[in-house]
Amino acid sequence: MSTPSSPHAPSSNASVPAPNAAPASGFQLFPLRVLQEKKERGETIAMISLYDAPSAVMACDAGADVLLVGDSLGNVVLGYDNTIPVSMQDMVRHTGAVVRGVRQSARPWVPVVADLPFGSYAGSAQTIADNARALMQVGAHALKIEGAHQSTLNAVQIMRDMGAPVMGHIGFTPQAVLGFTRVVQGRSVQAARDLWDAAFALQAAGCCAIVMEAVPVEVTHAISSRIDVPIIGIGAGVGCDGQVLVWHDLVGLSPQSLRFSKAFAQAREVLSQAAVQYVQEVHSREFPAVQHGWNLSDDERAAWNELTAEFERRDTSQSTLDAQENL
Numbered sequence: 652m653s654t655p656s657s658p659h660a661p662s663s664n665a666s667v668p669a670p671n672a673a674p675a676s677g678f679q680l681f682p683l684r685v686l687q688e689k690k691e692r693g694e695t696i697a698m699i700s701l702y703d704a705p706s707a708v709m710a711c712d713a714g715a716d717v718l719l720v721g722d723s724l725g726n727v728v729l730g731y732d733n734t735i736p737v738s739m740q741d742m743v744r745h746t747g748a749v750v751r752g753v754r755q756s757a758r759p760w761v762p763v764v765a766d767l768p769f770g771s772y773a774g775s776a777q778t779i780a781d782n783a784r785a786l787m788q789v790g791a792h793a794l795k796i797e798g799a800h801q802s803t804l805n806a807v808q809i810m811r812d813m814g815a816p817v818m819g820h821i822g823f824t825p826q827a828v829l830g831f832t833r834v835v836q837g838r839s840v841q842a843a844r845d846l847w848d849a850a851f852a853l854q855a856a857g858c859c860a861i862v863m864e865a866v867p868v869e870v871t872h873a874i875s876s877r878i879d880v881p882i883i884g885i886g887a888g889v890g891c892d893g894q895v896l897v898w899h900d901l902v903g904l905s906p907q908s909l910r911f912s913k914a915f916a917q918a919r920e921v922l923s924q925a926a927v928q929y930v931q932e933v934h935s936r937e938f939p940a941v942q943h944g945w946n947l948s949d950d951e952r953a954a955w956n957e958l959t960a961e962f963e964r965r966d967t968s969q970s971t972l973d974a975q976e977n978l
Contacts, residue, residue, distance in 0.1 A: 679760045682760050682761070682762035682792050683762050683792055683793055683816055683859055685716050685717065685762065686716075686717065686762075686859060686860050686881045686893075687859070687880070687881065689716065689881070689892070689893070690880075690881040690892045695892065695893055695894065696716045696717065696881060696883055696892055696893025696894070697714070697715050697716050697717075697893065697894060698715065698716060698717045698718070698719055698764075698883055698893055698894065698895040699715045699718055699719070699895065699896060699897075699898055699901070700718075700719040700720070700721040700723060700895055700896070700897045700898060701718060701719075701720070701749060701897075701898035702720060702721075702724040702727070702728050702745045702748070702749065702898070703745070703748050703749065703752065704748045704749065704751050704752030704755065705752065706749075706752065706898050707748075707749045707750075707751075707752025707753050707755075707756065707763075708752045708753075708755050708756045710898065711752070711753055711756035711757065711758045711759075711761045712756050712757050712758065714758075715761060716761070716893070717761065717762050717763075717764060718749055718753065718761060718762070718763050718764070719763075719764045719765075719766070719795065719895060720742065720745050720746045720749050720763060720764070720765045720766060720791070721766050721795075721897070722734040722737040722741075722742065722766040722768045722769070722825070722826070723766075723825065723897055724737060724741065724742075724745055725737040725741075727897060727899050727905070728745075728899075729741065733825060733828050733829075734768070734769060734825045734826055734828075735769045735826065735828070735829070736769075737768040737769065738768060739768060739771055739782055739785060741768070742765060742766060742767070742768050742786060743785050743786060743789055746763065746765040746786055746789050746790065746791050747789040747790060749763055750763050750789060750790030750791070751790075762792040762793065763790060763791050763792055763793075764791065764792065764793045764794070764795050764818050765786040765791035765793075765794055765795065766794075766795045767782060767783070767786070767794050767795065767796055768826075769826045772796050772803065772806040772810075773802060773806070776809050779806050779809050779810065780809060780810070780813055783809075783810045783813065783815045784813070784815075787815055792816065793815070793816035793817060793818050793859060794810060794815055794816070794817050794818070795817070795818040795819070795820055795862070796817060796818075796819060796820065797819075797820040797821075797824035797825070797826045797827065798820070798821065798824055798826075798827065798849075799819065799821055799848075799849035799850075799852050799853050804852060804853070804856045807819070807853065807856040807857055807858060808856055808857065811856070811857040816859045817856075817857065817858050817859065818858060818859060818860045818861065818862065819849075819850075819853035819858040819860070819861040819862065820861065820862040820863075820864065821836075821846055821849045821850060821853070821861060821862070821863055821864075821866075822836045822837065822846060822862075822863045822864040822865050822866040822887065823835070823836050823864045823865035823866075823886075824864070825864075834865050835865045835866070835867070835886075836864075836865055836866055837866045837867055837870045838867060843867070843870045846863070846866060846870060846874070847870075847873070847874055850863070850874050850878055850882070851878065854878055854879060854880050858880060859880060859881075860880050860881040860882070860883060861878075861880060861881070861882055861883070862882075862883050862884070862885065862895060863882055863883070863884050863885075863887045863891065864884075864885045864886055864887065865885070865886040865887070865911065866884075866886070866887045867887075867888075868887065868888025868889070868890055869890075870887075871884055871887040871888055871890055871891050872888065872890025872891075875890055875891050875892055876890070881893055883895050885911060886909075886910070886911025886912075887911075896912055896913070897912070900912040900913075900914065901913065901914065901915050901916075902914070902915065902916045902918040903915070903916045903917040903918045903919050903920070904918045904919050904922070905919070906919070
């Protein structure tokens with residue numbers, strides 16, 4: 652079977668705005684409009700998952716449509732084996748950092764979606780609301796949850812009722828990694844039907860978009876072409892309304908490449924070589940050189956030399972007195 656093309660391919664004469672062009676009227680007030688409007692126009696959504704302000708500036712200036720502060724920061728940045736140990740405190744800190752980076756960029760209207768971490772939307776309605784509020788109040792424009800069980804759909808409704816937009820996530824859901832036996836989901840007709848039902852259930856609950864991860868391309872193509880909300884894929888083929896990759900994967904910082912990812916640069920190699928050269932130049936005293944520091948003016952240098960000479964005379968005198976007292 653041939654690989655499906657994008658379900659909403661734009662016409663060949665469609666105009667594409669420059670990455671740093673000012674947004675259409677209303678995007679600054681309603682930044683999430685970009686998702687639905689791009690789907691309706693047949694334009695692909697480019698989402699990047701990242702965790703800090705400098706990366707956010709670069710991604711926005713490159714033209715990214717939306718940024719995701721993913722709980723993948725657990726295994727990408729914090730050194731955990733998976734996303735399960737990531738806390739609300741972690742997510743609040745990194746979401747705030749990304750939001751500040753967006754505001755420093757040439758495109759400060761780019762929306763930021765923040766993951767609710769493991770267990771943060773499985774408690775009482777008050778707990779769910781408090782956790783959602785914490786991320787929204789540091790600048791997130793929407794929240795992302797995983798799965799489509801009834802408790803998750805209830806959580807979506809709670810957040811929608813308080814005015815918080817929600818993005819869904821189905822297929823391979825990293826917070827449930829310990830319950831999986833394989834990465835790719837939806838490979839049987841029944842499993843694919845379950846994903847279909849999950850996607851439409853999330854839409855009915857009020858999700859503004861859905862991430863589909865590690866799902867056969869035929870399944871995501873069929874769902875994306877029939878559902879109203881945007882489907883953003885990762886390892887789900889070209890037949891989606893958008894794509895998302897982790898920053899460290901797309902710039903080549905990750906130690907290993909994944910089948911569904913692509914390194915568009917070799918940042919790990921560049922940064923590793925920079926670190927090697929730094930260590931070598933420090934050990935050889937080649938760094939820092941004269942141009943990396945500052946000197947006193949001639950007058951201040953003369954006064955300083957006189958002062959340090961006085962210190963040295965005092966030290967010598969004190970040493971002599973101490974020696975005499977010990978006789």
